[in-house]
Amino acid sequence: MAAPLLVHAPATQADLLIREAHVLDPRSGIDGRYDVLVRGGEIAEIGPAGTLLASEVTEIFEAGGRHVFPAFVDPHVHLRVPGQEHKEDLETGTRAAAAGGFCAVLAMPNTDPVVDSAPLLRSLRDTAATDARVPVGFMPAITRGLNGTELTEMAELREEGAAGFTDDGRPVVSAGMLRKALQYQRLCGGVIALHEEDPSLSGKGAMHEGEVSAQLGVTGIPSISESTMVARDAMIAGWESGRIHIQHLSAHESVQAVADAKARGVRISCEASPHHLCLTHEAVRTLDTRMKMNPPLREEADRQALIEGLKSGVIDCIATDHAPHARDEKEVPFEQAPMGTTGLETSFAAIYTNLVLSGDLPLALVVARLSDGAALFDLPTPSIATGEPANLTLVDLDRAWTVGDGGYESRSANCCFDGQTLRGKVLLTVAAGTVAFRARHFEVVS
Amino acid sequence: MKHLLSIEDLDRASIERICDRAASFAEVADREIKKVPALRGRTVLNLFYEASTRTRSSFELAAKRLSADVVNFSASGSSVEKGESLKDTVLTLGAHKPDAIVIRTPWAGAAELVSRWTPAAIINAGDGKHEHPTQALLDVHTLRQRLGGVDGLNIWIVGDVLHSRVARSNILAFQKMGAKVTLAGPPTLIPRGIEALGCEVRYTLDGLAEADVVYALRMQNERMDESWVPSIREYAHWYQINGRRLGPRQVLMHPGPVNRGVELSAEVVDSPQAVITAQVAAGVVVRMAVLFEVLATSPTATHPLQGVPA
Numbered sequence: 001m002a003a004p005l006l007v008h009a010p011a012t013q014a015d016l017l018i019r020e021a022h023v024l025d026p027r028s029g030i031d032g033r034y035d036v037l038v039r040g041g042e043i044a045e046i047g048p049a050g051t052l053l054a055s056e057v058t059e060i061f062e063a064g065g066r067h068v069f070p071a072f073v074d075p076h077v078h079l080r081v082p083g084q085e086h087k088e089d090l091e092t093g094t095r096a097a098a099a100g101g102f103c104a105v106l107a108m109p110n111t112d113p114v115v116d117s118a119p120l121l122r123s124l125r126d127t128a129a130t131d132a133r134v135p136v137g138f139m140p141a142i143t144r145g146l147n148g149t150e151l152t153e154m155a156e157l158r159e160e161g162a163a164g165f166t167d168d169g170r171p172v173v174s175a176g177m178l179r180k181a182l183q184y185q186r187l188c189g190g191v192i193a194l195h196e197e198d199p200s201l202s203g204k205g206a207m208h209e210g211e212v213s214a215q216l217g218v219t220g221i222p223s224i225s226e227s228t229m230v231a232r233d234a235m236i237a238g239w240e241s242g243r244i245h246i247q248h249l250s251a252h253e254s255v256q257a258v259a260d261a262k263a264r265g266v267r268i269s270c271e272a273s274p275h276h277l278c279l280t281h282e283a284v285r286t287l288d289t290r291m292k293m294n295p296p297l298r299e300e301a302d303r304q305a306l307i308e309g310l311k312s313g314v315i316d317c318i319a320t321d322h323a324p325h326a327r328d329e330k331e332v333p334f335e336q337a338p339m340g341t342t343g344l345e346t347s348f349a350a351i352y353t354n355l356v357l358s359g360d361l362p363l364a365l366v367v368a369r370l371s372d373g374a375a376l377f378d379l380p381t382p383s384i385a386t387g388e389p390a391n392l393t394l395v396d397l398d399r400a401w402t403v404g405d406g407g408y409e410s411r412s413a414n415c416c417f418d419g420q421t422l423r424g425k426v427l428l429t430v431a432a433g434t435v436a437f438r439a440r441h442f443e444v445v446s
Numbered sequence: 447m448k449h450l451l452s453i454e455d456l457d458r459a460s461i462e463r464i465c466d467r468a469a470s471f472a473e474v475a476d477r478e479i480k481k482v483p484a485l486r487g488r489t490v491l492n493l494f495y496e497a498s499t500r501t502r503s504s505f506e507l508a509a510k511r512l513s514a515d516v517v518n519f520s521a522s523g524s525s526v527e528k529g530e531s532l533k534d535t536v537l538t539l540g541a542h543k544p545d546a547i548v549i550r551t552p553w554a555g556a557a558e559l560v561s562r563w564t565p566a567a568i569i570n571a572g573d574g575k576h577e578h579p580t581q582a583l584l585d586v587h588t589l590r591q592r593l594g595g596v597d598g599l600n601i602w603i604v605g606d607v608l609h610s611r612v613a614r615s616n617i618l619a620f621q622k623m624g625a626k627v628t629l630a631g632p633p634t635l636i637p638r639g640i641e642a643l644g645c646e647v648r649y650t651l652d653g654l655a656e657a658d659v660v661y662a663l664r665m666q667n668e669r670m671d672e673s674w675v676p677s678i679r680e681y682a683h684w685y686q687i688n689g690r691r692l693g694p695r696q697v698l699m700h701p702g703p704v705n706r707g708v709e710l711s712a713e714v715v716d717s718p719q720a721v722i723t724a725q726v727a728a729g730v731v732v733r734m735a736v737l738f739e740v741l742a743t744s745p746t747a748t749h750p751l752q753g754v755p756a
Contacts, residue, residue: 211639217575217614218554220638287555331533333553335574 003161005379006104006135007128008094011434013041014390017054018428021063021394025070025384026364036068038390041433046386061428063394070382071103071391071429075373076168076193076247076271076319077344079105079136081124083112088324088411090124090131093344096322096410097134098437100344101393101426103382104134104374105322109141110169116141116152118160125161134431137163137379142181142192146170151181155188163377166193168247169294171229173199175236182242191269191377193245194233196254197295201225206335208250208281208296216287218335221296227253234261234268245376246270248321250295252305259314269376271319272306274347275416278354279303283416289330289337290416293323307360310369317373318366320347324412341416346403348395349422357423390430399425409437447739449568451558452577453618461622465587468728468735474511475730485514488741491544491566493535495521495551500702500726501571501580505548508733514741517544532556533563540564545741549573567740578611581701582619584732588725589659592697597624600656603645604685605663605709606635606674612701613663617643628657631685634674650684654691661699662687662709682708689713697721 018036023046025031035052037045045052054060079093088096090107097105107124109115115124121140128136140157142165144150154165165181172178172194181192202225207213209220230246234257237244249255249272261268275293280300284291291297309315323340330337343350348370355361374381382391404418429437447460474482490509494502502518509516519539521527526535532551539547540563547564549557550571557570572578589596601620607613607629617640620627627645629636641647654660665681675681688711692698698710698720706712714720 209638211642214637214639215614215643216554217577217611219575222638287558328531328533332531333551333556333559333574335553 002159003125005137005161005163005377007125007137007161008132008135008432009128009130013433014038014430014435015040016059016061016435017052018061018063018068018394019052020049020065021068022065023068023384024364024367026368027070027381028383028385030384031364033065036384036392038430038433041390043384043386043388043390046384061394066394066396066427068384068392068394069101069367070371070384071393071431072101072348072370073104073374073379073382074102074320074322074344075106075317075377077105077107077322078110078324078340079107080324081111081127082120086326086411090128090136091133092409092411093322093324094131094133094136095437096342096344096408098429098431099409099426100346101348101395101429102134102344103391103393103429103431103436104137104379105344106137106139106163106377108166108168109139110146114141114145116144118153118156121157121160121162133436134429137161137377139164139166139168139193141165142167142172143177148173148177151184154181154184154190158188158190162190163379164191164193164245166195166247168193168195171195171197171199175232178233179236179240182237182240182244185242191243191245193247195247196226196229196233198225198229201228205296206292207284208298210281210299212281212284216285221294223251223253223298223302226251226295227257230254230257234258234266237268238264238266241267243267248273248276248295248319249306249309249315250276250298250302252302255305255309255314262314269316270314271317271373272310272315273319273321274343274350275341277303277306277310277318278350279416287334289332289334290341290414290418292334292337292339293321293341293416294339307355310361311365316376318347318351318369319373320344324410325414326412330414340414342408342410342412342414345408345410346415346417346422348426349401349424350417352397352424353422390433392430393426394428396425396427397423399423401425447743449561450579450736450740451561451568451570453579453582453615453622454577456579456622458622461583461586461619464583464732464735464739465590467738468587468731469591471731471734474734475727481511481513483513484738484742485509485512488514488545489543490514490516490737491539491542491547492516492518493539493547493549494519494571495526496572498550498571500729501550504726504729505571505733507730508737511730512734512737514737517542532560536560536563540566546737569736569740572611575609575611575614577615579615580729580733580736581612582615583736584725584728585616585661585699586619586623587732588699588721588728589697591728592721592724593658596620599625599658600628601625601659601661602628602630602654602657603661603663604630604651604687606665607631607640607663608635608637609666610663616661617645621645630654632675632681651691655693657696659697659699660687660692664701664703665705665709678708685709686711687714689717692717692719694719699725702726
């Protein structure tokens, strides 16, 4: 019997009533004003607005028409444990997740040391069982030490609760290696998630190769560095009937490659990040190191293709690729800075402000895609329905806030949306039946 | 003008003002006592993270001719080799209260970054492959001296544009001064998307005859190892500016140091069309003008704090 995929610290099961909320759960089709009663961490009752009584509960939240969504699930975050706790740890990272409305996250293994063995995975899960404010799953490496040449003990890792496998941060350069991993996947299951990049094309690149990199004199990472690998790996997965997930799509050519593979029946899914959906390489003109990530911010046509992909379903889910870095690590010249932006605390607001309010994407689609990652990795999908564990978030869509004002829950502040005024503030997150985040200024009536 | 970080920040009028002042400084070099007291008591710090002979020495000379005190700091043999970050180095050296820091680094945007960490005036002496604004200013100055102006000139920049900060600054400066710029070089060394700056791109020297000015870039030997071009021989065959390709009325420029027999044949280096030594001479007077611009024409920098809170 394999271990459960998600782990979190024990906490009191919530008893609360959210009154007069606009409940929107696109998967179950709820879209209207309701009262939601949570008892013992479960959704006990959903009734017409103003009808449910609070006699047995300890807390009442007067939503006043503000929105309740199924909480979000992020299949791609970096929590930096073990070894890089100066950037983030399980406590701060999951606090950031809760503040962003997430009820579950999957942590990547490119830590120090790399999560590539059962004992390491076990110890991480033990830590999560005391530190994680929202449930965390772990994705161990495909290859030992991310070396690209030796498989990890995938079957044992799977028994210890591996949520899937990835060498994220690095591509699996060798086609033969990926093929072996996909063959071995038949034994143990577990989605193989791929960071797609051909190092012979990306080289020492620090940003998207295009007009902006040409003008800045910064070495570029061409889109083909990603798209050729997506196409290659889709072919390999098709050949082996393997199940792959493409991480952080950035280029329109890659979206096309995934669409083609899906049309051929390849078992492939993919994600897009809020920063690739909201920003382009124009944001890099000032050489702000918060705008440096891998894959890089690309062109408007790429951004549009990602938006279209989300609509059409070619892109299955939104994932933040939350990548915290310490201030002194990012306070260096652009070419020297490490890749990555934080994203957990801003993902909903960034997408809501830049894509929903602009009319590019409907709210319901965004809400769905922010938790559609769960099913891809066999995690429970949050649902606002009677009898379900409470995984929900209360969001004030009208509240404008400036990113970074008042700091971050994350230990790091390298957020590409820092300083932007966004709309949509998470006020409450209930994850696995417990209150994981509560905005400090939210009125509580009891 | 507080800093000189990039040509992008300058308009035509400021480029002309700097060049005019450079012209007025030119006679200082011909004096027996080659010094004016304009910047007496000011401290100029040369902070070089990359090897440089002519840029550093011409900045030093420029500062000294204006009577400033000069401190040279090079990264090799310093605390930088012990792992000190750029910011810490700048804060440390800033404690000596330099009025201006002349900085060269291998990183794009580093000069701009440094300008946020210190109250000193920052002069970018090359930031990675991004910009080398004083080179562009001295090139404009040289052309104005030689041809009377830059307006309407047809300027070809030939060679390794991809790795060249000189190319990027000069494209901007020449265009701001009214010239038409054409880039020519191997397709591997012309960055994708550079046309967006409004210059034409060619992959051969066909049509070079229409150029008024031929600006050859330095071809670095290490580029061969990375297969940017198959060989020096093939590069020279296609792109070398030689006596056969250079017309008698054309002006030949090069930022130096020249690889004779590679981007330029020996005969053209020594030809009357070449203004390469005039460029070097212009380097000192233009840098005098830049130092004067940032230090003498703006209110004296004060130092209320050791560093600027970030």
